Amino acid sequence: MIFLKTDEEIELMRESNRLVGMTLGEMAKYIKPGVTPAQLDKIAKEFIMDHGAIPSFLGYKGAPGTVDFPGAICASVNEQVVHGFPTDYVLKDGDIISVDCGTEKNGFCGDSAYTFCVGEVAEDVKALLRTTKESLYQGIQKAVEGNRIGDISDAVQTYCEKRGYSVVRELVGHGIGRKMHEAPEVPNYGKRGTGPLLKKGMCIAIEPMINMGSKNVVFESDGWTVRTRDRKPSAHFEHTVAIRQGKADILSTFEFIEAVLGNNAI
Numbered sequence: 001m002i003f004l005k006t007d008e009e010i011e012l013m014r015e016s017n018r019l020v021g022m023t024l025g026e027m028a029k030y031i032k033p034g035v036t037p038a039q040l041d042k043i044a045k046e047f048i049m050d051h052g053a054i055p056s057f058l059g060y061k062g063a064p065g066t067v068d069f070p071g072a073i074c075a076s077v078n079e080q081v082v083h084g085f086p087t088d089y090v091l092k093d094g095d096i097i098s099v100d101c102g103t104e105k106n107g108f109c110g111d112s113a114y115t116f117c118v119g120e121v122a123e124d125v126k127a128l129l130r131t132t133k134e135s136l137y138q139g140i141q142k143a144v145e146g147n148r149i150g151d152i153s154d155a156v157q158t159y160c161e162k163r164g165y166s167v168v169r170e171l172v173g174h175g176i177g178r179k180m181h182e183a184p185e186v187p188n189y190g191k192r193g194t195g196p197l198l199k200k201g202m203c204i205a206i207e208p209m210i211n212m213g214s215k216n217v218v219f220e221s222d223g224w225t226v227r228t229r230d231r232k233p234s235a236h237f238e239h240t241v242a243i244r245q246g247k248a249d250i251l252s253t254f255e256f257i258e259a260v261l262g263n264n265a266i
């Protein structure tokens with residue numbers, strides 16, 4: 001079932017998503033060679049709780065037989081696509097790290113992700129990041145009343161594949177609201193004019209996961225971490241948006257990241 005949100009509910013979602021954006025801005029301050037994802041996770045967790053919210057990912061139930069998610073952020077390094085644990089790995093010059101963050105405040109969820117460069121990153125990897133981020137906005141442009149989910153999917157897929165990258169199939173974007181994951185699914189691949197109709201008040205998280213090499217991924221034995229099979233880098237950018245007439249309303253924000261990184265932002 002797809003829940004449509006009232007304008008009041010969308011404003012509450014904007015608040016949760018703004019806090020996610022602020023938290024990612026904090027991450028931008030600390031991401032550099034020598035730092036560990038575990039340290040970033042501690043900063044994110046305290047920051048979210050200090051702002052009266054719940055870090056939604058912490059304790060998130062996994063598949064049967066796997067541990068609950070151990071962090072407030074997903075921290076996925078280099079060939080890791082998503083759902084990386086915040087480990088004690090020491091970030092080094094040239095790495096990339098995708099940070100995915102979720103909050104719950106006033107009963108509503110926020111969800112946004114950004115792939116950061118650690119120190120000086122190779123040009124071809126930066127190009128992957130840039131294309132993935134741009135593909136997110138290509139998808140967002142299609143996220144308007146009267147279109148279909150497939151219009152978003154096609155926009156992301158076409159943009160990335162034209163540039164020689166591949167789209168992960170096993171993981172998709174999603175509806176979001178009182179729960180982090182609601183209907184409908186929002187794949188990053190698909191056909192125009194197909195899938196659920198977009199209606200005013202729908203809120204969805206659009207989140208391209210794009211690989212430099214092949215689209216194939218492997219699930220690690222921890223039950224969570226997803227990495228590319230060929231171990232080439234993968235990028236992940238995500239916004240939560242509300243469907244409106246004419247133009248999507250982006251509820252999450254990269255403004256706090258960009259304020260920290262300035263001209264070095266991807």
Ligand code: MG
Binds near residue numbers: 207238
């Ligand atoms: Mg996310």
Ligand code: MG
Binds near residue numbers: 111112205207238
């Ligand atoms: Mg999401």
